[in-house]
Amino acid sequence: MRKIKGIKISPGIVSGPIYYFEHSYLPVPKHFVQEADFNSEWERFQQAVQKAIVELTQVRDLVLKHLDENHARIIEAQLIAVQDREMFKSVRELMQREKKNITWSYYEVMESYEKLLLNSYSQYFKERTADLRDVKKRVVYHLINQTDYNPPGIQQPSIIVCEKISPGDLIHIDHELTLGIITRFGGVDSHVGILARAFRVPYISNITQIDELVSYSEIILDADNEEILLDITEEIKKKYRVRIKEYANHRNKIITRKVANTTKDEIPFHIYINAGFVDEVNALNPNLIQGIGLFRTEYLCIERNTIPSEEEQVKAYRAVLDKMKRLPVVFRVYDFGRDKILAMLDLDLLREDHLFDEWGGIGFLLDNPEILQTQLRALVKASTSGNIQIMLPLVMSVIDVVKTKEILHQIQAELEQEGITFRRNIQLGAMIETRRVLDELEELAQEVDFFSIGTNDLALYLIGTSRDSSVPKNYYHPKLFQALDKIVRTAAAANIPVNVCGEMASDRYALVGLAALGIHSISVSANALENISNVVRKLDLRLTQELSDKILRARDAATIYALLKKFYCEQVE
Amino acid sequence: MTSKEVQIINKYGLHTRPATVLVTVASKFKSDIFLIYKGVRVNAKSILGILVLAVEPGSFLTVEAAGEDETEAVESLVNLAQNKFNLE
Numbered sequence: 001m002r003k004i005k006g007i008k009i010s011p012g013i014v015s016g017p018i019y020y021f022e023h024s025y026l027p028v029p030k031h032f033v034q035e036a037d038f039n040s041e042w043e044r045f046q047q048a049v050q051k052a053i054v055e056l057t058q059v060r061d062l063v064l065k066h067l068d069e070n071h072a073r074i075i076e077a078q079l080i081a082v083q084d085r086e087m088f089k090s091v092r093e094l095m096q097r098e099k100k101n102i103t104w105s106y107y108e109v110m111e112s113y114e115k116l117l118l119n120s121y122s123q124y125f126k127e128r129t130a131d132l133r134d135v136k137k138r139v140v141y142h143l144i145n146q147t148d149y150n151p152p153g154i155q156q157p158s159i160i161v162c163e164k165i166s167p168g169d170l171i172h173i174d175h176e177l178t179l180g181i182i183t184r185f186g187g188v189d190s191h192v193g194i195l196a197r198a199f200r201v202p203y204i205s206n207i208t209q210i211d212e213l214v215s216y217s218e219i220i221l222d223a224d225n226e227e228i229l230l231d232i233t234e235e236i237k238k239k240y241r242v243r244i245k246e247y248a249n250h251r252n253k254i255i256t257r258k259v260a261n262t263t264k265d266e267i268p269f270h271i272y273i274n275a276g277f278v279d280e281v282n283a284l285n286p287n288l289i290q291g292i293g294l295f296r297t298e299y300l301c302i303e304r305n306t307i308p309s310e311e312e313q314v315k316a317y318r319a320v321l322d323k324m325k326r327l328p329v330v331f332r333v334y335d336f337g338r339d340k341i342l343a344m345l346d347l348d349l350l351r352e353d354h355l356f357d358e359w360g361g362i363g364f365l366l367d368n369p370e371i372l373q374t375q376l377r378a379l380v381k382a383s384t385s386g387n388i389q390i391m392l393p394l395v396m397s398v399i400d401v402v403k404t405k406e407i408l409h410q411i412q413a414e415l416e417q418e419g420i421t422f423r424r425n426i427q428l429g430a431m432i433e434t435r436r437v438l439d440e441l442e443e444l445a446q447e448v449d450f451f452s453i454g455t456n457d458l459a460l461y462l463i464g465t466s467r468d469s470s471v472p473k474n475y476y477h478p479k480l481f482q483a484l485d486k487i488v489r490t491a492a493a494a495n496i497p498v499n500v501c502g503e504m505a506s507d508r509y510a511l512v513g514l515a516a517l518g519i520h521s522i523s524v525s526a527n528a529l530e531n532i533s534n535v536v537r538k539l540d541l542r543l544t545q546e547l548s549d550k551i552l553r554a555r556d557a558a559t560i561y562a563l564l565k566k567f568y569c570e571q572v573e
Numbered sequence: 574m575t576s577k578e579v580q581i582i583n584k585y586g587l588h589t590r591p592a593t594v595l596v597t598v599a600s601k602f603k604s605d606i607f608l609i610y611k612g613v614r615v616n617a618k619s620i621l622g623i624l625v626l627a628v629e630p631g632s633f634l635t636v637e638a639a640g641e642d643e644t645e646a647v648e649s650l651v652n653l654a655q656n657k658f659n660l661e
Contacts (some may be wrong), residue, residue: 070590073589073590073593074589074590076593077589077590077592077593077620080593080596080597080620081620081621081624084619084620084621084622085616085618085619086615086616086618086619086621086622087619087621113621113624113625116625116627117624117625117627120625120627121627121629122585122586122627122629124585124586124588125586125588125624125627128588128589128624131589132621132624
């Protein structure tokens with residue numbers, strides 16, 4: 001047996017045959033075109049180029065505004081390349097000479113430029129083909145109707161092996177048949193990583209021996225231990241069988257019964273789902289769940305490498321609402337942290353910079369109102385499709401909410417004038433996840449319809465990154481529980497609901513603590529749903545009053561952790 | 574027709590950023606402008622053409638222009654190259 005080491009991008013362990021595919025693969029149709037259709041093909045091409053220009057201009061302006069001119073020039077180069085007249089001429093000539101469709105003609109011409117660049121002696125120029133590929137992908141994307149996307153043709157359950165995998169590939173491959181992914185390139189913070197984790201596909205990157213792998217009929221991909229096992233014997237297989245089976249069970253865990261909607265003592269309790277992709281939502285059964293408590297809209301941008309147009313957004317939001325029937329769906333407006341902006345721009349060059357650190361949440365959107373306006377318009381338009389709610393991330397001050405509401409009202413007035421129907425009473429909520437906003441809670445509660453607590457960021461703001469080694473997670477901290485208590489009390493006084501959508505809500509011990517403080521609404525990832533639902537069913541809130549007093553009096557994290565664990569083991573388990 | 578030879582002194586040669594500047598400037602002229610490098614002739618208003626030339630640092634290329642503002646065009650592109658395309 002042989003082991004090859006790599007870097008874990010998405011956890012899990014699987015065994016199976018290999019499916020090799022070349023990333024240069026783009027679903028480019030090739031077919032005959034009559035002379036009479038040349039002009040309409042050309043018109044289609046010009047429209048695709050126009051769309052690419054709009055997108056690239058937006059990205060360039062963002063980079064120019066928030067980064068520097070140097071980086072903006074790289075986008076500028078793509079912007080110039082996408083409308084290169086010489087290239088246009090070659091494309092038109094090729095189409096007419098070969099009588100082939102425009103998508104194929106464009107693709108061929110761009111390929112020939114890439115090949116020339118790859119043939120140059122300088123490594124530096126070889127690497128620049130990435131820019132050309134990005135331009136090409138963008139235009140081809142617009143040329144191909146997405147329903148025509150022809151995903152890599154996996155026939156049987158396999159582990160995909162390739163140089164580099166694109167988000168488009170990952171979105172469109174058959175998830176049932178994709179056991180795992182192995183690539184040479186691709187990093188932890190890439191959008192492909194986010195997708196792989198969302199779809200629960202084990203993924204290892206930085207494997208240099210890609211060519212070698214292809215000759216094996218069966219391998220084990222152990223992403224948890226960051227290794228690939230080759231030349232596996234029956235003995236080895238036996239040894240790994242249990243872990244592989246366990247992982248398969250975990251991955252396929254579907255919700256088979258209705259999610260709990262009350263505690264043991266019949267107090268209403270809401271468990272919603274966190275999601276970020278339309279495909280993820282499609283996998284949910286609306287008859288068994290209560291709704292989506294957090295839809296991360298920025299994933300739409302990561303999926304598309306750009307900020308989608310209003311129409312594209314409306315389509316995506318409607319798809320989610322339609323699927324969820326009348327269940328509530330909370331759309332969080334774009335939360336562009338540094339990592340997500342980088343993932344969206346997909347520029348390796350930008351990864352070194354730290355200037356994006358201060359970007360984020362509603363503050364960023366208010367600084368870039370055109371992005372916020374487009375998104376709010378799309379959300380309001382989609383509101384006729386279901387029970388829509390809007391949530392603002394990283395609210396720093398009540399002013400953020402007031403400003404957003406002004407924009408929202410203006411949009412509603414515009415839509416009314418345009419004669420477009422929409423739902424008037426859309427609930428608007430604020431995420432409570434910064435230290436600053438804790439000082440304005442009462443005022444804020446008067447301006448919004450609900451609070452949603454982002455415990456991950458809130459814990460970070462209150463406690464910092466230092467971790468008490470005596471507890472497994474930093475959120476068992478007295479400062480956090482005291483803040484949560486304050487938020488719950490303020491919300492109760494203003495008579496607005498409060499929800500928790502951080503990682504903490506899917507931790508069985510921490511969940512007991514949240515419930516004890518009076519939080520009866522949470523939102524968790526789909527794979528935690530079943531376990532958390534079982535905890536809620538067994539939880540008797542009549543017993544938690546004393547627990548809550550003890551938690552709020554505790555002076556350190558270890559005490560809180562011990563209290564919660566003890567309560568869980570004695571009263572819930 | 575006017576033409577002149579110039580050395581590319583940018584660190585990585587005529588790469589993406591200088592090429593972008595070059596195309597932007599060349600596009601302002603009415604004349605047809607070409608770059609000739611190692612016997613290959615490309616339109617100076619085409620960034621893709623320039624990129625695939627892969628002009629290496631320290632090497633020479635010829636700027637050639639034909640049209641009403643050809644002298645000015647060649648002069649300004651040569652100057653641009655000598656000034657490292659206003660970069661670095």
